[in-house]
Amino acid sequence: GAGVSQSPSNKVTEKGKDVELRCDPISGHTALYWYRQSLGQGLEFLIYFQGNSAPDKSGLPSDRFSAERTGGSVSTLTIQRTQQEDSAVYLCASSYGTATLNYGYTFGSGTRLTVV
Amino acid sequence: DQQVKQNSPSLSVQEGRISILNCDYTNSMFDYFLWYKKYPAEGPTFLISISSIKDKNEDGRFTVFLNKSAKHLSLHIVPSQPGDSAVYFCAASNSGGGADGLTFGKGTHLIIQP
Numbered sequence: 001g002a003g004v005s006q007s008p009s010n011k012v013t014e015k016g017k018d019v020e021l022r023c024d025p026i027s028g029h030t031a032l033y034w035y036r037q038s039l040g041q042g043l044e045f046l047i048y049f050q051g052n053s054a055p056d057k058s059g060l061p062s063d064r065f066s067a068e069r070t071g072g073s074v075s076t077l078t079i080q081r082t083q084q085e086d087s088a089v090y091l092c093a094s095s096y097g098t099a100t101l102n103y104g105y106t107f108g109s110g111t112r113l114t115v116v
Numbered sequence: 117d118q119q120v121k122q123n124s125p126s127l128s129v130q131e132g133r134i135s136i137l138n139c140d141y142t143n144s145m146f147d148y149f150l151w152y153k154k155y156p157a158e159g160p161t162f163l164i165s166i167s168s169i170k171d172k173n174e175d176g177r178f179t180v181f182l183n184k185s186a187k188h189l190s191l192h193i194v195p196s197q198p199g200d201s202a203v204y205f206c207a208a209s210n211s212g213g214g215a216d217g218l219t220f221g222k223g224t225h226l227i228i229q230p
Contacts, residue, residue, distance in 0.1 A: 004159070033217060042120070042205060043160070045217030059217065091159055104150055104162025105218075 002026075004108035006092050012114045013082055021077045021111045025094030032075050033095075033105060034067060038088040049075060050097075082115045089113070119143045120208050122221035130229050135193040137224050139206030142187065146208040150218065151180060151191045154203045163204075164191070193226075201228045 005024040013019050025032050034046040049055050049069040060067070064082075069075040079086055089112050093105035121140045129135045137151075147168040152160035166173040166180045166189070173180050179192045193200055203225050207218040 035217070035220075040222070042122075042220035042222040043207075043218070045219070048217055093159070104152065104165060107152075107159030107161070109157065109159045 004092055004094050004106050006090075006108035006111050008111055009109065010112045010114075012116060015084060015115055016081055018078065018080045019082055019113065021079075021090050021092075021113070023075045023077070023092030023094075023108060025073065025075070025092070026106055029094035029096055029106070030072065031095045031097055032069060033093045034075070034077050035091045035093065036088040037091060037110075043091065046077070079113075082113075084115050087113055087115045117142075118221075119146075120206055120219050120221040122204075122206055122224050124224050125222070126225040126227065128227045128229055129196050131198060132195045135191075135196045135200065135226055135228070137191040137193075137204050137206075137226065139189050139191075139221055140187060141189075141208050143208070143210065143219070144187070145210040146219075148209040149180070149182060149189050150207045150209070151178075152205040152207060152220075153200075154205065154223070160205055196226075196228045198228050198230065201226060 007022045030051045032049040035043040037043050046059050047055050047067050052072045064080045067077045089110040091110045093107040095105045119142050150165040151163040153163050154160040164175050164178045164180050166182050171182050182189045203223040205223045206221040209218050
């Protein structure tokens, strides 16, 4: 597609439920990133995928968070047993490799997650 | 501990004047610095970047200045236009933004007044 696509755009879930967030990167972009932005905060880096390689999961906030990327394209971020502190906007971005100097990343519009 | 700080949550500037957004960092290993602009309900959009080997980079109305000794960078927008009203994020990287991602500040909300 023309841009990074994220779904759903909004998600309200009950505390304790699992949620799955989806990211469709720009075609041909090998690098994919997940960030989250809590209210009044900057963007917090969560995880990075380069092609099909196994990601470094150390940036994920807790073991309730997991992410995968199938076929080097679409990625899903799963949050199990959601807590109220998980409420945030979850942003996905993609890029060619890690060439951020000239192009930066291209971000999607995000998924606004509200845990009630 | 915040490694990238934007100490002004908001800034109001008159249309046509210069907007100066500031950013300080603490990690001397950062070697790329980027500015992103964000409108409500949209993802951040890349604006301009600078490598640590330079002290200035210019792109149209936007100029980024880097003072490595002071660990400070600034974004200048001149002349400011109504469409520049947005939240501006400063970000830094020490790995090309790859495995360690980018470290972002909390943002400055720029308001351009007519």
